[in-house]
Amino acid sequence: MTTDNQYWAMSSHPEGMPNKENFKLVSEKLDEPQFGQILIKTLYLTLDPYMRGRMRPGPSYAPGLKIDEIMTGEIVGIVEISNSKKIPIGSFVRSRSGWTKYSIKSDSEVTVLENSSHSISTSLGVLGMPGLTAYHGLLEIGKPKAGETLVVSAASGAVGALVGQIAKINGCRVVGTVGNDIKARYIKEELGFDFAINYKTENIEKKIKEFCPNGIDIYFDNVGGEITDIILNNLAYKARVIVCGQISLYNATKQPIGPRNLWSLIRTQSKIEGMLVSEYGDKKNKVAIDRISKWISDGKVKYKEDIVEGFENAPSAFERLFTGENFGKLLIKVSSV
Amino acid sequence: MTTDNQYWAMSSHPEGMPNKENFKLVSEKLDEPQFGQILIKTLYLTLDPYMRGRMRPGPSYAPGLKIDEIMTGEIVGIVEISNSKKIPIGSFVRSRSGWTKYSIKSDSEVTVLENSSHSISTSLGVLGMPGLTAYHGLLEIGKPKAGETLVVSAASGAVGALVGQIAKINGCRVVGTVGNDIKARYIKEELGFDFAINYKTENIEKKIKEFCPNGIDIYFDNVGGEITDIILNNLAYKARVIVCGQISLYNATKQPIGPRNLWSLIRTQSKIEGMLVSEYGDKKNKVAIDRISKWISDGKVKYKEDIVEGFENAPSAFERLFTGENFGKLLIKVSSV
Numbered sequence: 193m194t195t196d197n198q199y200w201a202m203s204s205h206p207e208g209m210p211n212k213e214n215f216k217l218v219s220e221k222l223d224e225p226q227f228g229q230i231l232i233k234t235l236y237l238t239l240d241p242y243m244r245g246r247m248r249p250g251p252s253y254a255p256g257l258k259i260d261e262i263m264t265g266e267i268v269g270i271v272e273i274s275n276s277k278k279i280p281i282g283s284f285v286r287s288r289s290g291w292t293k294y295s296i297k298s299d300s301e302v303t304v305l306e307n308s309s310h311s312i313s314t315s316l317g318v319l320g321m322p323g324l325t326a327y328h329g330l331l332e333i334g335k336p337k338a339g340e341t342l343v344v345s346a347a348s349g350a351v352g353a354l355v356g357q358i359a360k361i362n363g364c365r366v367v368g369t370v371g372n373d374i375k376a377r378y379i380k381e382e383l384g385f386d387f388a389i390n391y392k393t394e395n396i397e398k399k400i401k402e403f404c405p406n407g408i409d410i411y412f413d414n415v416g417g418e419i420t421d422i423i424l425n426n427l428a429y430k431a432r433v434i435v436c437g438q439i440s441l442y443n444a445t446k447q448p449i450g451p452r453n454l455w456s457l458i459r460t461q462s463k464i465e466g467m468l469v470s471e472y473g474d475k476k477n478k479v480a481i482d483r484i485s486k487w488i489s490d491g492k493v494k495y496k497e498d499i500v501e502g503f504e505n506a507p508s509a510f511e512r513l514f515t516g517e518n519f520g521k522l523l524i525k526v527s528s529v
Numbered sequence: 530m531t532t533d534n535q536y537w538a539m540s541s542h543p544e545g546m547p548n549k550e551n552f553k554l555v556s557e558k559l560d561e562p563q564f565g566q567i568l569i570k571t572l573y574l575t576l577d578p579y580m581r582g583r584m585r586p587g588p589s590y591a592p593g594l595k596i597d598e599i600m601t602g603e604i605v606g607i608v609e610i611s612n613s614k615k616i617p618i619g620s621f622v623r624s625r626s627g628w629t630k631y632s633i634k635s636d637s638e639v640t641v642l643e644n645s646s647h648s649i650s651t652s653l654g655v656l657g658m659p660g661l662t663a664y665h666g667l668l669e670i671g672k673p674k675a676g677e678t679l680v681v682s683a684a685s686g687a688v689g690a691l692v693g694q695i696a697k698i699n700g701c702r703v704v705g706t707v708g709n710d711i712k713a714r715y716i717k718e719e720l721g722f723d724f725a726i727n728y729k730t731e732n733i734e735k736k737i738k739e740f741c742p743n744g745i746d747i748y749f750d751n752v753g754g755e756i757t758d759i760i761l762n763n764l765a766y767k768a769r770v771i772v773c774g775q776i777s778l779y780n781a782t783k784q785p786i787g788p789r790n791l792w793s794l795i796r797t798q799s800k801i802e803g804m805l806v807s808e809y810g811d812k813k814n815k816v817a818i819d820r821i822s823k824w825i826s827d828g829k830v831k832y833k834e835d836i837v838e839g840f841e842n843a844p845s846a847f848e849r850l851f852t853g854e855n856f857g858k859l860l861i862k863v864s865s866v
Contacts, residue, residue, distance in 0.1 A: 458804065466791070
């Protein structure tokens, strides 16, 4: 018995903003899973900014995609056929299957999702890679102390929203930058941030000086570019900058240029450190997920999902990550259970 | 009894490269030292790049100079009159007296120099602030391990030459960037660096890739600008960048602009940290000076002084720091004992 499958492949390297011309939908037939393998039906596919980096020719921290290769990414799904003693039919799993409706994986390649009071989609967001990114980046590199001032960019996004909330739990004053007033209201009124800056309509520098009169102790950088420049000029003594993403630069077609600002690190005795969630390991990840999960249950952490229905919409939804049109963790709902 | 004195004041803020128009020689009469004070005759005055920052209007890590204020800086001198029970006449002291022939200081403000087998001028260089900067910056932030590759810019300078030699003592492969072939030969043949790059005549990027095929583990940055850009694009996994100086930018009259390169920190999981020698404290400084002193005695560390005779030449000598014409620790010999 075979399974009819479809997946999205990268048909060309994007120049600038990715668009639907860079993707193609491929049909195939999957054979039955071999011994130790399972057939997974995708329920949710996650779309994340890092995927833009994989579409680039040339080196990054992970190998780039080749033309016609399946788009990379994590999914959560349900096991429809099992040839594994470890994972029975009906199990929910998380897997690096890519942008696909079905996939065949060895039982050792996937993570079985335990029963949880939270939706399984959260294991792609607040209880998945973005949640761990926020948690480890803030706590391991940022080391927040009560009373310190933290700024996080892309503050209503999957990572930024959690960074700000964990910083609040740790007693920080928290400022978030966002791209519209609805997001600004959301991070203040729903998530409890102290201040929000709409970088598209407000004078960022003026607002930073107003909200951070003693400088910025921790900056969690998801965006790079002008916002980051301004913040590097306003660091407090011994500030920590976590570089997690540079989304404002990912679609640049020329080498992005900006002010040379390393002097501010000498002046303030500060540091800038790059972070990748893959550095932290199962033990630390388990502690992190347990804590975030409890914070959600206790009402201390909220999360927002932006769920787009329909596998066919993955490429157009992906574009929205870079225009700032998504609001919360962007997911494609591929199938129902 | 009074003492005829002369000192150099800043007469105007430099625009771009400092020149003699920015300085004026002031004559004054000094009264006798009061109780607890000493009169110091300057023997050597040190000239360091950081002084350019003090001449800038606006904030830095230390207050800027006001117009007509004495130029800041350390000297070593001999006590000619003493009204202190702690410091007898004839003592050698180090003091933040500024660019002056004589100064009156409280005994608590100065450091009495112990008898040493090394010239007293070294307490302004390899056994002074520049030496401590190299030592702490490399060992506390850089944390070199045997087999790692280190690049240091301004490698024949007071800080850079010591950074490279301590890195060699720690088993690193060491590459230095310098501004002429005599300096290139010096760091290889005299100081034992593995490779030298003349950034004025060689293709820096090509040479970096040739000398550092596995990337750069530690970069000790004294210069900023293009050299730093290239190195940030060639970091190894978990690299450490110590930002100590940005001399290539100090005389800029417009905001210096360069490539936005924080992405490389994510890709390589690296960090950039600003350092100031004033952060480290007497206890660590004593250990450092004792170790450097022993390395010199054992022939493991060499140093070079560029001594300019005559107090009147301080402003023109200062300019040479920024054209790269100095070769080794730049000092003004003001008087003999």
